[in-house]
Amino acid sequence: MKLASPLVFHPLPKERVWGGRRLETHWGKALPPGVSIGESWEICDRPEGQSVVAEGPLAGTSLRQLMEHHGPDLMGRPVATGERFPWLVKILDCRDDLSLQVHPPADKAAALGGEPKTEMWYFAEADPGAGIYVGFEPGITPEAFTRRLDAGSVAECFRRLPTRPGDVMFLPSGRAHALGAGNLVFEIQQNSDTTYRVFDWNRTGLDGRPRELHRQPALESIDFSDTQPERVPEFWSNLAPGVAVRPLVRHRLFSVDLLRLQAGASIGALAGAGGPCVLGGVSGTSLVRAGAQESRLPPGGFLLVPAAGAAGVRLHSPGASQILRVTQGP
Numbered sequence: 001m002k003l004a005s006p007l008v009f010h011p012l013p014k015e016r017v018w019g020g021r022r023l024e025t026h027w028g029k030a031l032p033p034g035v036s037i038g039e040s041w042e043i044c045d046r047p048e049g050q051s052v053v054a055e056g057p058l059a060g061t062s063l064r065q066l067m068e069h070h071g072p073d074l075m076g077r078p079v080a081t082g083e084r085f086p087w088l089v090k091i092l093d094c095r096d097d098l099s100l101q102v103h104p105p106a107d108k109a110a111a112l113g114g115e116p117k118t119e120m121w122y123f124a125e126a127d128p129g130a131g132i133y134v135g136f137e138p139g140i141t142p143e144a145f146t147r148r149l150d151a152g153s154v155a156e157c158f159r160r161l162p163t164r165p166g167d168v169m170f171l172p173s174g175r176a177h178a179l180g181a182g183n184l185v186f187e188i189q190q191n192s193d194t195t196y197r198v199f200d201w202n203r204t205g206l207d208g209r210p211r212e213l214h215r216q217p218a219l220e221s222i223d224f225s226d227t228q229p230e231r232v233p234e235f236w237s238n239l240a241p242g243v244a245v246r247p248l249v250r251h252r253l254f255s256v257d258l259l260r261l262q263a264g265a266s267i268g269a270l271a272g273a274g275g276p277c278v279l280g281g282v283s284g285t286s287l288v289r290a291g292a293q294e295s296r297l298p299p300g301g302f303l304l305v306p307a308a309g310a311a312g313v314r315l316h317s318p319g320a321s322q323i324l325r326v327t328q329g330p
Contacts, residue, residue, distance in 0.1 A: 003066065003073035004309030006279075006288050006295050007058070009051040009302070012041040017206050020095030022184055026125070027300030039092055042302040043278060045085035046193060056293075076275045076307025087254055087326060089278055089302060090187040091124075098179045099200040099211070100133060100155060103192070104221040105174040112217045114194030116173045119187055120232075120249045120256060122324060124282060124300075126163040127182030133158035134169060134177045135229040142224055149215070154199050159228055168232035168248050174223035186280060188326055190253045196221055236260070243267045252329040259325055261286065261317035271310035275328035278304050284321025289314045297323065 013023070013031050016038025023029040023040050031037050041049050044063065051063040058066070063085055071079025103117035121132075133155065136145075140157045148154040158176065161169075163183055171177055176198070179185060196214035205211040232248055239245040242265030246258040259267070261284075271277040279288060279297055286297040288305070290313045295303055297315075305313050315323065 001057070002308055003070035003306045004312070005056065005290050005293050005306075006309070006313060007056075007066075007304045007306070008054045008295060009043060009063070009304070010054045012044065012049050012051070013037045014039040014041060014049075015206060017203065017211070018094060018096040018098050018181075020093045022093045022095070023091060023300070026184065027298075029300065036095065037093060038095075039090050041088065041090050042280070043085070043087065043089040043304055045191060046088065048193065070306070073308035074276055074306045084191050086191055087278065088189050088191050088193070089280070089326070090189070091300060092179065092183070092185040092187055094179045094181055094183045094185065096181050097201060099197040100158065100176065100178045101195050101197045102176045102218050102221045103171075103173045104194055104196065104217065105172075105223070108221060109173075109194065112220060114196070114217070115192035117189055117192035117194055118173045118251065118253055119171050119189030121169045121171070121179070122186040122188075122248065122256075122258070122282070123163050123165055123167040123183055124186055125165055125184035126167070129162075130182030131160050131162045131180045132169065132177065132183070133160050133180065134171070135159050135175060135226045136224065138227050140224065140227070142219065145222075145224065146219070149198065152202070161231065166234070169229070170232060170249055170251075174221055175226050175229065176222050186282070186324060188249075188254060188256055188324075240267050241265065250330055254329050255327050257325045258282070259315070259323045261315070261321050261323070263317065263319045266314050266316040268314045269311070270305060270313055270315060270325060271307060271327055274307060274310075276304060276307050277310055278302060278326040279315065280324040280326075282322040282324055284317060284319050286321045286323055287316045287318065289316060
């Protein structure tokens with residue numbers, strides 16, 4: 001069979017020491033009882049986590065199996081043996097501060113035994129006083145950073161920015177960062193799960209023991225010239241009648257836009273460059289139509305449009321809505 005229809009997957013909830021229950025209370029996601037859920041992996045093709053199709057004729061099929069048996073339909077090009085789907089799409093519920101951390105850059109990751117990881121954050125919700133730690137204040141050298149690390153005051157090296165709903169931050173690999181408490185975040189990243197923690201607020205992990213830190217690989221990965229990074233500016237343009245677009249990220253790994261649809265508006269040609277497209281509901285409920293098939297896209301929901309079917313898919317919004325769109329990089 002040709003893989004052309006939009007795919008809905010079962011989310012994979014991940015217990016985290018800094019997580020909460022807002023994915024359940026805010027968006028109605030089914031969570032295991034009695035645990036703190038920090039991440040919901042919405043679309044993933046990882047050894048430690050596989051998205052599985054939730055409905056339709058391919059229900060029960062993993063994303064790994066789709067890449068192996070329907071790769072050209074999914075990606076719009078030949079797929080190499082063992083190649084993984086290029087993006088990992090998550091929602092993060094930050095009840096507490098995450099660790100101060102960094103992801104290794106591409107030119108160092110292999111030597112450090114990890115994978116490079118570039119990502120972006122879209123802030124769906126942010127409590128009053130919420131913020132992020134990102135980049136450094138001017139004048140922070142590796143030596144100064146190490147001294148503060150030894151003294152337990154390394155957080156003072158980081159630039160802290162307040163957050164509000166609609167904020168966007170791009171995080172190339174090598175940028176030191178941490179999400180602060182009170183944020184509910186959509187995270188789009190390249191397919192990687194390597195994180196080097198430099199400081200974890202002196203807390204214990206889920207097992208009651210201090211969480212592992214990765215001091216040396218982190219110091220080798222951090223870009224100390226990365227001072228005072230800024231949020232992605234907000235700029236909207238008209239895309240179609242009743243549809244506006246806000247460009248968020250243009251990177252070789254992925255492009256991300258925010259679409260804003262007025263009530264009754266529709267748009268097609270979602271994938272642009274001929275590859276796959278991921279759609280994520282931010283506000284309002286949209287309908288994704290492909291021939292006779294119609295899928296709901298509620299807030300906090302995601303679906304994957306294969307390249308083979310992207311030209312025939314239309315996004316329709318009965319009421320006002322906002323949708324994240326992830327496509328191939330330029």
